[in-house]
Amino acid sequence: MEKSLQILGIGNAIVDILARVDESFITDHNLIKKAMTLIEADRSAQLYADMPAGREQSGGSVANSVAGIAMLGGRAGYIGKVADDQLGRVFRHDMTANGVTFNSAPLLDAEPTANCLVAITPDAERTMSTYLGACSALSMADIDQSQIADSEIIYIEGYLWDREHAKQACRVAMEMAHAAGTKVAFTLSDAFCVDRYRDDFSQLIDGPIDILFANRDELCSLYQTDDFAEALSMIEGRVTVAAITCGDEGAIILAGGERHLVEALPTAVIDTTGAGDLFAAGFLYGAMNGFDLAKAGQLGTACASLTISQVGPRPEAAALQELLASFA
Amino acid sequence: MEKSLQILGIGNAIVDILARVDESFITDHNLIKKAMTLIEADRSAQLYADMPAGREQSGGSVANSVAGIAMLGGRAGYIGKVADDQLGRVFRHDMTANGVTFNSAPLLDAEPTANCLVAITPDAERTMSTYLGACSALSMADIDQSQIADSEIIYIEGYLWDREHAKQACRVAMEMAHAAGTKVAFTLSDAFCVDRYRDDFSQLIDGPIDILFANRDELCSLYQTDDFAEALSMIEGRVTVAAITCGDEGAIILAGGERHLVEALPTAVIDTTGAGDLFAAGFLYGAMNGFDLAKAGQLGTACASLTISQVGPRPEAAALQELLASFA
Numbered sequence: 001m002e003k004s005l006q007i008l009g010i011g012n013a014i015v016d017i018l019a020r021v022d023e024s025f026i027t028d029h030n031l032i033k034k035a036m037t038l039i040e041a042d043r044s045a046q047l048y049a050d051m052p053a054g055r056e057q058s059g060g061s062v063a064n065s066v067a068g069i070a071m072l073g074g075r076a077g078y079i080g081k082v083a084d085d086q087l088g089r090v091f092r093h094d095m096t097a098n099g100v101t102f103n104s105a106p107l108l109d110a111e112p113t114a115n116c117l118v119a120i121t122p123d124a125e126r127t128m129s130t131y132l133g134a135c136s137a138l139s140m141a142d143i144d145q146s147q148i149a150d151s152e153i154i155y156i157e158g159y160l161w162d163r164e165h166a167k168q169a170c171r172v173a174m175e176m177a178h179a180a181g182t183k184v185a186f187t188l189s190d191a192f193c194v195d196r197y198r199d200d201f202s203q204l205i206d207g208p209i210d211i212l213f214a215n216r217d218e219l220c221s222l223y224q225t226d227d228f229a230e231a232l233s234m235i236e237g238r239v240t241v242a243a244i245t246c247g248d249e250g251a252i253i254l255a256g257g258e259r260h261l262v263e264a265l266p267t268a269v270i271d272t273t274g275a276g277d278l279f280a281a282g283f284l285y286g287a288m289n290g291f292d293l294a295k296a297g298q299l300g301t302a303c304a305s306l307t308i309s310q311v312g313p314r315p316e317a318a319a320l321q322e323l324l325a326s327f328a
Numbered sequence: 329m330e331k332s333l334q335i336l337g338i339g340n341a342i343v344d345i346l347a348r349v350d351e352s353f354i355t356d357h358n359l360i361k362k363a364m365t366l367i368e369a370d371r372s373a374q375l376y377a378d379m380p381a382g383r384e385q386s387g388g389s390v391a392n393s394v395a396g397i398a399m400l401g402g403r404a405g406y407i408g409k410v411a412d413d414q415l416g417r418v419f420r421h422d423m424t425a426n427g428v429t430f431n432s433a434p435l436l437d438a439e440p441t442a443n444c445l446v447a448i449t450p451d452a453e454r455t456m457s458t459y460l461g462a463c464s465a466l467s468m469a470d471i472d473q474s475q476i477a478d479s480e481i482i483y484i485e486g487y488l489w490d491r492e493h494a495k496q497a498c499r500v501a502m503e504m505a506h507a508a509g510t511k512v513a514f515t516l517s518d519a520f521c522v523d524r525y526r527d528d529f530s531q532l533i534d535g536p537i538d539i540l541f542a543n544r545d546e547l548c549s550l551y552q553t554d555d556f557a558e559a560l561s562m563i564e565g566r567v568t569v570a571a572i573t574c575g576d577e578g579a580i581i582l583a584g585g586e587r588h589l590v591e592a593l594p595t596a597v598i599d600t601t602g603a604g605d606l607f608a609a610g611f612l613y614g615a616m617n618g619f620d621l622a623k624a625g626q627l628g629t630a631c632a633s634l635t636i637s638q639v640g641p642r643p644e645a646a647a648l649q650e651l652l653a654s655f656a
Contacts, residue, residue: 053422056384086414094381
C-alpha cells in the first residue's frame with residue numbers, strides 16, 4: 001500500500017532575515033564566512049542591530065527541502081518546533097501553503113521562533129548566524145511514530161545534533177523508521193557541524209543512514225582531509241546512496257558501485273542561500289517519482305540553480321513547476 | 329540655520345507580506361484589485377490562510393518614501409506606531425538601518441504590529457489588504473513639536489484619515505509645521521481612500537498642503553471625473569507643487585503655472601508595490617537637494633522604475649545610490 005508521505009523532514013524550524021552586506025561586515029563581526037554559527041539571543045540582537053535592512057522568508061535547511069518537494073508536487077511532511085508568535089505563524093503558514101503536512105504543536109510561553117541572520121556578501125555567498133530559540137525544545141514528544149511509519153523516507157539534518165533532546169529524538173526516529181521499512185536520509189549540514197559531531201555522524205553512516213547528502217567541504221571535514229577524491233572514496237559503499245554537491249561543478253551521486261556526475265546549470269548567482277537544500281529537494285523528488293539517479297541529480301542541480309538565481313532559500317512554486325515540466 | 333531633518337514622514341507603520349497569486353485569488357476573495365482595503369484581524373487571518381507562501385518586508389507608504397530618501401542620502405525621520413513584537417522590531421530595525429530617525433515609542437500590551445497582505449497578480453499589479461493593528465493607536469502623544477519644527481518638510485499619508493486619533497494628530501502636526509516654517513507634503517494614498525475623505529482632502533488642499541502627491545486614479549477620484557485633463561486643470565494652482573504619477577506614462581509636475589512632463593523609464597515590471605512611494609522619495613530627495621522640479625521628477629520616476637523591477641516596496645540601498653550617481 002502506498003504510504004501517505006514520500007518524505008518526512010525533521011529539522012530546525014527557522015525564519016531567515018536576509019540582507020546584503022559588505023565583506024567588512026563579516027570580518028568586523030568575526031563571522032565565519034559561508035558557515036552556520038549558533039548564537040544566543042543577546043548576540044543575535046546585537047548582530048541584527050548592526051545589519052542593513054532586510055527581507056524575511058521562512059527557512060531552515062530540511063524545511064526548505066520539504067517545501068521544495070511539496071512545491072514540485074511531492075507528498076511531504078515536516079516535524080519542527082516554532083513558538084506561538086508572529087514568526088512562528090509565518091513559518092507555519094508558508095509550510096502549509098506550500099502543501100507540506102506540518103502538525104508539530106507550537107511551543108507556548110517560552111523562547112521565540114528561531115531566526116537566522118543571513119549576511120549575503122557581494123560574491124553571493126551567505127554567512128549564517130542562528131538563534132535557535134523554540135527549536136531547542138524539539139524532543140521525543142514531537143516525534144509521531146505512525147507518521148514515520150507512513151512515510152517512504154525520513155530526512156534529518158545534522159544541525160539537530162546541536163541540542164541533546166533533538167538528537168535523541170532523531171535517533172529514536174531513525175529506529176522507528178527502520179522498524180517500519182522507512183528509509184533514512186541525512187544531511188551533514190555544515191562543515192563546522194561535522195567537526196562538532198564527527199564521531200556521531202560516522203556511526204550514523206555505518207548505521208541507520210541510507211541516503212547521505214553532503215557538500216564537498218562537509219565530506220572533507222568528515223574524513224579530515226583536503227583531498228576530495230580521497231573523501232569520495234571513503235564514503236563510497238558506506239551508504240546506499242551518497243549525493244555530494246560540488247558548487248558550480250555540479251554534483252556526484254555514488255550508488256551501487258557507480259558514480260554519476262551531474263553538471264551544474266550556468267546561472268547568474270544572486271544569493272547561494274538554500275542551494276544545497278533545494279538540490280536535496282530536486283534529488284529526493286526525482287528519486288521518489290521514477291527518475292533514475294542521474295536524472296534525479298540533474299533535477300537537483302536545476303533546482304539549486306534556480307534557487308541561487310534569486311534571493312532567499314525558497315524559489316517560487318510556479319518557477320519550480322516550470323522547471324520540472326522541462327524534465328518531462 | 330539648517331534644520332536637522334529634510335523630511336519627517338508620518339504614516340501607518342506596516343510590515344508587508346508579499347505573495348504571488350492567480351487572478352482567481354482576487355475574484356474568489358472579493359478583493360478590489362489594485363486598491364488598499366482595510367480589514368480586521370479575523371478577515372486578515374482568514375485571507376492569510378488562503379494565500380500562497382510569501383516573503384516579508386517592511387512597508388507602509390510614507391515609511392517606504394522616507395526609507396528611500398534616507399537610502400539616497402537624505403536626512404529623514406518617521407513617526408508611526410508599531411507594537412513591541414517581532415514584526416515591530418523588524419520594522420524598527422529596517423527604518424533605523426536605512427538611516428531614518430525613528431523615535432516613536434512602541435505600543436505595549438495591545439494590538440500587534442500592522443501587516444499588509446500584498447497579493448501580486450501575474451500582471452505585476454498589487455492588491456493590498458491591511459490590518460492596522462497597532463497603527464490605530466497613533467495619536468497626538470506621538471507628535472513631537474520640536475521635531476516638526478526642526479524639519480524642512482513633513483510628509484503625511486491620506487491613509488491616516490482612517491483612524492480618528494491619527495487624523496487629529498495630523499491636523500495638529502500640519503498647524504505646528506506652518507507655525508514653524510515647515511512645509512507640508514501630502515499623498516492622497518488610494519482612490520478609495522480619497523472617496524472616503526474627499527471633503528477633508530479638498531479642504532486640506534485649499535489649506536495647509538504645500539506639496540501634493542497623487543496618481544491619476546486618485547486625482548480623478550478627488551474631482552469625481554473620468555477626465556484626467558479636467559482633474560489636472562482642477563488641481564493646478566491649488567497647491568504650490570502637485571506631483572501626479574501616471575504609471576508607465578511617467579509623471580506630471582505642476583508648479584507656478586508650469587507643467588513638467590517626466591517620462592517613465594522602460595523596465596521589466598515584476599511587482600508594482602511601492603512604485604508611488606519611491607517616486608515621492610526620489611522627487612522629495614531631488615527637490616531638497618538642489619534639483620529643479622523636472623529633474624526631481626526624473627529622479628522620482630527612476631526610483632519608481634527601480635522599485636517595480638524587483639519584489640517588494642523597498643529597493644536595495646546600493647541600487648538607489650547607483651541610480652542617484654547617474655544623475656550627478
